[in-house]
Amino acid sequence: MALLVTGGCGFIGSNYVRRVRRLRPEAALVNLDLLTYAGNLENVAELRDEPGYTFVRGDVADAAVVERVLVEHGIDEIVHFAAESHVDRAILGPAAFVRTNVLGTATLLEAARRIGVRRFVQVSTDEVYGALGPDDPPFTEESPLRPRNPYSASKAAADHLALAYHHTYGFPVVVTRCGNNFGPYQFPEKLIPLLISNALEDRPVPVYGDGLQVRDWIHVHDHCRGIESVREKGRLGVVYNIGARGESTNLELVRTVLRVLGKSESLIRFVEDRPGHDRRYAMDARRIGEELGWRPEMRFEEALADTVRWYIDHRAWWEAVRSGAYLEYYDRQYGSRLCGDV
Ligand code: NAD
Ligand code: DAU
Numbered sequence: 001m002a003l004l005v006t007g008g009c010g011f012i013g014s015n016y017v018r019r020v021r022r023l024r025p026e027a028a029l030v031n032l033d034l035l036t037y038a039g040n041l042e043n044v045a046e047l048r049d050e051p052g053y054t055f056v057r058g059d060v061a062d063a064a065v066v067e068r069v070l071v072e073h074g075i076d077e078i079v080h081f082a083a084e085s086h087v088d089r090a091i092l093g094p095a096a097f098v099r100t101n102v103l104g105t106a107t108l109l110e111a112a113r114r115i116g117v118r119r120f121v122q123v124s125t126d127e128v129y130g131a132l133g134p135d136d137p138p139f140t141e142e143s144p145l146r147p148r149n150p151y152s153a154s155k156a157a158a159d160h161l162a163l164a165y166h167h168t169y170g171f172p173v174v175v176t177r178c179g180n181n182f183g184p185y186q187f188p189e190k191l192i193p194l195l196i197s198n199a200l201e202d203r204p205v206p207v208y209g210d211g212l213q214v215r216d217w218i219h220v221h222d223h224c225r226g227i228e229s230v231r232e233k234g235r236l237g238v239v240y241n242i243g244a245r246g247e248s249t250n251l252e253l254v255r256t257v258l259r260v261l262g263k264s265e266s267l268i269r270f271v272e273d274r275p276g277h278d279r280r281y282a283m284d285a286r287r288i289g290e291e292l293g294w295r296p297e298m299r300f301e302e303a304l305a306d307t308v309r310w311y312i313d314h315r316a317w318w319e320a321v322r323s324g325a326y327l328e329y330y331d332r333q334y335g336s337r338l339c340g341d342v
Contacts, residue, residue, distance in 0.1 A: 006082035173237060179246070
C-alpha cells in the first residue's frame, strides 16, 4: 500500500506518520508538506533515512505538484491533514486559510479522483459544528454545520467538498472530526504548549476573556488511533466524530497545568477575548465506538501529565521553534525550492 499523508510535518500529522511507520512498516509512506511556519522537519527527523519513507516539500494547492506526487508514487490512499490550523491567525488573515484549506483540499480531491485513489480521509474538526450552550448535548455527526470563524468556515467548506465528491462521483471519501488535541510536537502558539512553555520560563500565561470557554480535549495518540480506524474500516461517505469526553474550561485547564508544574497561579493574565470566540465544544463519539470499536486509551489527567513531562524533557525542541531556528534548518536542507519548481 502506498499512503500519502499531507501535512505530516505538523503536530498531528507527524504523530500520525510516526505511528503508521511503526505499525505498518511495509507501507510506502509519502509525506507532502509545504513546511509553513507550522511544519517542522525535526518532528519526523527519525524517519528521514528510512527506506519506504519519502518527504516531498510541496503545496497541496498546486495541482501539478499534487498530480506528480500521486502518479510518481502510485498512491493508493490519502490522509489529508495539511491545513492552516490556528484560529487566531485566521482572524488576522483569512486568505491563507481559504487558499490552503479550501483550494488545497479541492485540488487534492480532484487529482485523487482523476487518478483513482482508493480512499481519501479528510481530517476535520469539531469547530465546523459551531458553538454549544452550557446545557446543549454534544455535537453528533448529524448536527448542522454552523462554523463561526474563518478557520472553521474554511474547514467546513473542505468537508462539504469532500462529501460532495463522494455523492457526485462516488469518490471514496471518509471524514473525521475531532476536538482539541494536545501532546508532543504541538506548535507553541496553541493553548497547552504555550501555557507549559511560558510557565517553564516564568512568563505570564494569557487567558482570553473570562477563561470559562469549554473545549473537549483529547490526546493526539487517541486521535491518530481514531483516524487509522476510520482509514481502515470507516464506511465511505460517512463522517466520524472522535472525542474522549475531555471537557474542561480553559481556566480549569490552566490551573491544572500550573499545579502539575508546581507554578503559581499568579502567572495567569486575563487578556482581551478572541473576537467571535466559540463558547463551548463537546463531541458525541458513539458512532466510531459502536461501528469501529474505537475507544480512547488515555485518561485526561495522565495524558496531560505525560504531555507536561514531554515539554519539560524536550525544551530544546520548543526553544528552537520559539526562536525560529527550525526555519533556518530546512532552508539549509532544501533552500526555498519547492517540489513544483523543479
Ligand atoms: P499544524 O498547523 O500543526 O500542521 C499543519 C501542517 O500542514 C504543517 O506541517 C504545515 O507545514 C502543513 N501545510 C500547511 N499548508 C500547507 C500546504 N498548502 N501544502 C502542504 N502542507 C501544508 O496543524 P495540526 O494541529 O497538526 O492539524 C492538522 C489537521 O488536523 C488540520 O487539518 C486541522 O484542521 C485538523 N485538526 C486539528 C485539531 C487540533 O486540535 N490541532 C483538531 C481537530 C482537527
Ligand atoms: O476544536 C478543535 C480545534 O482546536 C482545531 O480544529 C484547531 O486547529 C486547534 O487550533 C484548536 O482550536 P482552538 O482555538 O480551540 O485552540 P487554541 O489552542 O488556540 O485555544 C484553546 C482555547 O484556549 C480557546 O478557547 C482559546 C483559548 N486561549 C488560547 C490561547 C492561544 C487562551 O485563553 N489563551 C491563549 O493564549
